[in-house]
Amino acid sequence: MTGAVALPLKPRRLTIDYQRVVNAVFALQMFTGMISLIEPSPYDFVTLLAVPIWAFGGFKIHRAIAPVLLLWIVFETAGFLALMPHWEEADARLYQLQSLYLFVTTVFFTIFFSERTLRRATVCLNAFTIGSVVSAIVGIIGYLDIGGLAPLLTTVESRVSGTFKDPNVFGSYLVLAATYLLQMLLLGSTRRILLTMGSLGLVLIGVFISYSRGSWGAALAALIIMAVTSYLTADSRAMRQRILTMSGLALGLGLFAMVAALSDTTVRNFFLQRAAVTQEYDEGYTGRFGNQMRSLPMLVEKPEGFGPLRFRLIFDLEPHNSYIGAFANDGWIGGFAWFALVLTSLFVGFRLMFKRSPFQRLAQVFAPTLFVLLMQGFQIDVDHWRQLFLCFGAVWGMEAARLRWAAGSPHVRDDSGQEQEAI
Numbered sequence: 016m017t018g019a020v021a022l023p024l025k026p027r028r029l030t031i032d033y034q035r036v037v038n039a040v041f042a043l044q045m046f047t048g049m050i051s052l053i054e055p056s057p058y059d060f061v062t063l064l065a066v067p068i069w070a071f072g073g074f075k076i077h078r079a080i081a082p083v084l085l086l087w088i089v090f091e092t093a094g095f096l097a098l099m100p101h102w103e104e105a106d107a108r109l110y111q112l113q114s115l116y117l118f119v120t121t122v123f124f125t126i127f128f129s130e131r132t133l134r135r136a137t138v139c140l141n142a143f144t145i146g147s148v149v150s151a152i153v154g155i156i157g158y159l160d161i162g163g164l165a166p167l168l169t170t171v172e173s174r175v176s177g178t179f180k181d182p183n184v185f186g187s188y189l190v191l192a193a194t195y196l197l198q199m200l201l202l203g204s205t206r207r208i209l210l211t212m213g214s215l216g217l218v219l220i221g222v223f224i225s226y227s228r229g230s231w232g233a234a235l236a237a238l239i240i241m242a243v244t245s246y247l248t249a250d251s252r253a254m255r256q257r258i259l260t261m262s263g264l265a266l267g268l269g270l271f272a273m274v275a276a277l278s279d280t281t282v283r284n285f286f287l288q289r290a291a292v293t294q295e296y297d298e299g300y301t302g303r304f305g306n307q308m309r310s311l312p313m314l315v316e317k318p319e320g321f322g323p324l325r326f327r328l329i330f331d332l333e334p335h336n337s338y339i340g341a342f343a344n345d346g347w348i349g350g351f352a353w354f355a356l357v358l359t360s361l362f363v364g365f366r367l368m369f370k371r372s373p374f375q376r377l378a379q380v381f382a383p384t385l386f387v388l389l390m391q392g393f394q395i396d397v398d399h400w401r402q403l404f405l406c407f408g409a410v411w412g413m414e415a416a417r418l419r420w421a422a423g424s425p426h427v428r429d430d431s432g433q434e435q436e437a438i
Contacts, residue, residue: 033072034072034131036068037065037068037069037072038134038135038138040061040064040065040068040069041065041069041127041135041138041139041142042138042139042141042142043061043065043142044058044061044062044064044065044142045138045139045142045143045146045405046142046143046145046146047061047146048143048146048188048401048402048405049146049147049149049150049178049179049188050178051178051179051180051184051401052167052178052179052180058401059116062120062123065123066119066120066123069123069127074126074127074130075126075129075130076126077129077415077418077419079129079411079414079415079418080125080126080129080411080412080414080415082359083125083356083359083360083411084122084125086352086355086356086359087118087121087122087356089348089349089352090118090341090345090349090352090353090356091114091115091118092348093345093346093348093349093352094111094114094323094344094345094349095111095115096319096346096348097319097320097321097322097323097344097345097346097349098111098322098323100319100322101322101323101325104324106324107322107323107324107325108323110323110324110344110399111323113399114323114398114399117399117401117404120401120404120405120408121404121407121408122408123408124404124405124407124408124409124412125407125408125411125412125415126412127408127412128408128409128411128412128413128416129411129412129413129415129416130416132373132374132377132412132413132416133373133374133377136374136377136381136409136413137377139405139409140191140192140195140377140380143191143192143195143405144191144192144195144196144214144218146192147188147189147191147192147193147218147221148192148214148217148218149178150177150178150179150185150188150189150221151177151189151217151218151220151221152217153168153177153178154168154175154176154177154178154185154221154224154225155175155217155220155221155224156168157169157175157176157177158175158224169182170182172226173285174224174225174226174227174289175221175224175225175226176225177221177225182225182226182227182230183225183227183229183230183395184400185221185225185227185230186221186222186225186226186227186229186230186231186233186234187227187229187230187233187388187391187397187400187402188400188402189218189219189221189222189230189234190222190230190233190234190237190384190387190388190402191237191380191381191384191402191405191406192214192218193215193218193219193222193234193237193238194237194238194241194380194383194384195380196211196214196215196218197215197238197241197242197265198241198245198376198379198380199211200212200215200261200265201241201242201245201257201258201261201262201265202245202254202257202258202376203257215265216268216272219234219269219272220272222234223273223276226285226286226289227289228289228290228394229391229394229395231290232387232390232391233387233388233390233391234387236383236386236387236390237383237384237386237387238383240379240383240386240387241379241380241383242258242262244368244369244379244383245258245376245379246258246259246262247369248368248369248371248375248379303332303335306330306332306334307334307335307336307339309330310326310329310330310334310339310343311339313329314339314342314343317346318346318347319346319347320342320343320344320345320346320347320349320350321343321344322344323344323345324344325343325344326339326340326343326344333396334396335394335395335396336392336393336394336395336396337353337392337393337395337396337397337398338350338353338354338392338393340396340398341353341354341398353398356407357389357392360385360389360407360410360411361382361385361386361389363410363411363414364378364381364382364385364386364410365382365386366414367382367410367413367414367417368382368383370417372417372420372421373416373420374413374416374417374420377409377413378410378413381406381409381410381413382406382410384402384406385403385406385407385409385410388400388402388403388406389403
């Protein structure tokens, strides 16, 4: 019997899973989106890293997203045309360049979500939610003035801005995470129920202490839309019963927390003050609404608009209305392009929520959030909110993925490039 001959071991090759790298950098981008206290923010630097890393692997542009990309190009072009007469104004120039940057991120999100959609959307929501929970915790620390941080994390009215500069942006940023967390509880898609409930509680506390009327309304509307569409599209009677039960439990806990918070006289008085339909700065000839009404006949006579950021030079206030702002900043072409973007995106988003597809549940998180953010655009300027452009991209990316799925193959590509059945 001969002895075994030992063969030399081959050295193991160092291999890198490209898609895992893409997902990891993208997750970091989503997490850092909750930091806006400094400019440029970490989100901007990670975005500059994430986009080329993703593009290096190649991508396809589905015909379904071509029209919306064209609308974005028209909108941005109109903005730069309106800027030309005022190019020497540094603020206006910076504003339009920021708009261009957000346009690039929207294109990235749209194409990015159109492929490997299930995995990428899940990575997005998980990372975004973790960031939102951290942001809410920071906001609560500021509200309680732990470590003397209140002056840094709140505004002069003691409204919490957290990791953002504006309490309205802070409160509305948390809406997407709140919707996702509640959906997981309603559908039973989380194995960490207590952690999910605790996270949802922290996020909703963050929304509340922002004392932003728009954020309160946006959060409530998004949660209701998500719950109703989840119920209407449930696959079984048992699931519908679960949704009803968990919705009732969430509502009960929310009302209990609200009553407990409002038992404090200071909190109750400030809440009632902020909950008023209008504030002092809304009213009068030179108030928010007065300025908006006075601007309309002027904009009718100016097809080129006022130019970026020139509304405030005329009326001493921002328009506080993204729809009037679109016509004021970008002229008629930009204004009508913005309306077209809004209407088509909402149509696509609501159709995604009700059409059976592997992306329906994800759409029931992103589309309600997109809807409420766009509704906030009637009472505040949302046109530079990064979470808005994320939702725009997610909705259109999922629509492209749905059309591919409906056209022939009941499969969705996973991160390894293999085919797996959609669930």
